[in-house]
Amino acid sequence: MPLPKPLVITCGDPSGIGPELILQAWAGNDAQGLAPFAAIADPALLQARAKRIGLDVPVAATNIAHAAGVFSKALPIIPLGSPQSDAPGLPDAANATGVVEAIDRAVGFVHDGTARAIVTAPIAKKPLYDAGFRFPGHTEYLGHLAGTRFGGSFQPVMMLAGPELRAIPVTIHIALAQVPAVLTMDLIVTTCRIAAADLKSRFGIEKPRLAVSGLNPHAGEGGAMGREEIETIAPAIAALRAEGIDAIGPLPADTMFHARARETYDVAICMYHDQALIPAKALAFDESVNVTLGLPFVRTSPDHGTAFDIAGKGIARPDSLIAAIKLADRMSGGSA
Incomplete structure (x- = not known):
C-alpha cells in the first residue's frame, strides 16, 4: 500500500518558537497520531534547538518524495538553501531569505502534488520588512503565490477555527484608523462568498450560517454612532441573501460571542482583525487554528505568534500547531 503524501510545515521565524513546536509535535506523535509531515528548514537549526531545549528528536535530511517513509523513525527535513541561525528571541533580517524560501517551496510542493497541505509556523513581520519583504503578512503572500503558481486571481481569507467558534476578519493587517476606508460592500460580499463556499466544500457544512x-x-x-452599517454592511448582507447565502446582521459585536449566540451561526464575519481574533483566542487560545480560505490548496497555522520572549526555553506548548496539523490533514482528505 503506498504511503500517504505528507503535509509540509514551515518553521516560521527561526528565532521564535516555531522550530521547537515542530520538534515537540513529532516527539509526541505516538500519542497524537499525526499524519506524516516534513519540515522545510535548516537541519542544523532544528538540531541545535532540540539540544537547547533538551529534546531527543532524530532528524533526517530528505526530499519530499521520501518524507512519509522517514517519518516513523525521524523528523523529515527538507533542507533550505539558506542557512539560519539558532538565536532564540533575537529576530534577525538575515534569516528572512530562508523564511520566504520555505513558504515558496511549500507552495511548490502542493502545486506539483507531492504534498497534501501546508502548515506554517508563525513569522515576524518586522525582520521580513527590514529585508525588503513587500507583503503585509503570510496570508497575503500566500495569495500572491497561489496566483503565480496556479494561475488566476485568489483572495485569501483568514479564519480562526476553534472548537467553539469560527471567526473571520474582513480587513486584516491594517491600522484600525484605515478600516472604514478599506471596508467596502464588495470586500464584505467577496469575503462572505469565499467563507460560505469553503465551509461547504472543506468543512462539510451544507448551508453555512454567517x-x-x-x-x-x-x-x-441606527446611524447615531456611524453610518457604515447602513451604507455598507447592510447592503452587502442583502446582496448575499439575494444570492441564497444565509447571512444575518449587522449584529452588535458585543453580543455575538456568548454561548447562546454562537449556537445560531457557523461563522462570525467581523469587520476588523481584533474584533474576530480576540473572542477566538479568548475562547480557545491553545486549540484554535488559523485557516486560510479562498486558496487552491489547504493552509493552516497556529493561532499565536512567534513568542520571542519564551523561545528556546522549552516551555512553549505545541497544542495549536498540533491542532493545525490535524485540521490540515482532515481538510486535505485525511482522517485525523
Whole structure:
C-alpha cells in the first residue's frame, strides 16, 4: 500500500518558537497520531534547538518524495538553501531569505502534488520588512503565490477555527484608523462568498450560517454612532441573501460571542482583525487554528505568534500547531 503524501510545515521565524513546536509535535506523535509531515528548514537549526531545549528528536535530511517513509523513525527535513541561525528571541533580517524560501517551496510542493497541505509556523513581520519583504503578512503572500503558481486571481481569507467558534476578519493587517476606508460592500460580499463556499466544500457544512458584525458600537445605533452599517454592511448582507447565502446582521459585536449566540451561526464575519481574533483566542487560545480560505490548496497555522520572549526555553506548548496539523490533514482528505 503506498504511503500517504505528507503535509509540509514551515518553521516560521527561526528565532521564535516555531522550530521547537515542530520538534515537540513529532516527539509526541505516538500519542497524537499525526499524519506524516516534513519540515522545510535548516537541519542544523532544528538540531541545535532540540539540544537547547533538551529534546531527543532524530532528524533526517530528505526530499519530499521520501518524507512519509522517514517519518516513523525521524523528523523529515527538507533542507533550505539558506542557512539560519539558532538565536532564540533575537529576530534577525538575515534569516528572512530562508523564511520566504520555505513558504515558496511549500507552495511548490502542493502545486506539483507531492504534498497534501501546508502548515506554517508563525513569522515576524518586522525582520521580513527590514529585508525588503513587500507583503503585509503570510496570508497575503500566500495569495500572491497561489496566483503565480496556479494561475488566476485568489483572495485569501483568514479564519480562526476553534472548537467553539469560527471567526473571520474582513480587513486584516491594517491600522484600525484605515478600516472604514478599506471596508467596502464588495470586500464584505467577496469575503462572505469565499467563507460560505469553503465551509461547504472543506468543512462539510451544507448551508453555512454567517453572522455578520457591525463596525461601530451597537452596530451603529441606527446611524447615531456611524453610518457604515447602513451604507455598507447592510447592503452587502442583502446582496448575499439575494444570492441564497444565509447571512444575518449587522449584529452588535458585543453580543455575538456568548454561548447562546454562537449556537445560531457557523461563522462570525467581523469587520476588523481584533474584533474576530480576540473572542477566538479568548475562547480557545491553545486549540484554535488559523485557516486560510479562498486558496487552491489547504493552509493552516497556529493561532499565536512567534513568542520571542519564551523561545528556546522549552516551555512553549505545541497544542495549536498540533491542532493545525490535524485540521490540515482532515481538510486535505485525511482522517485525523
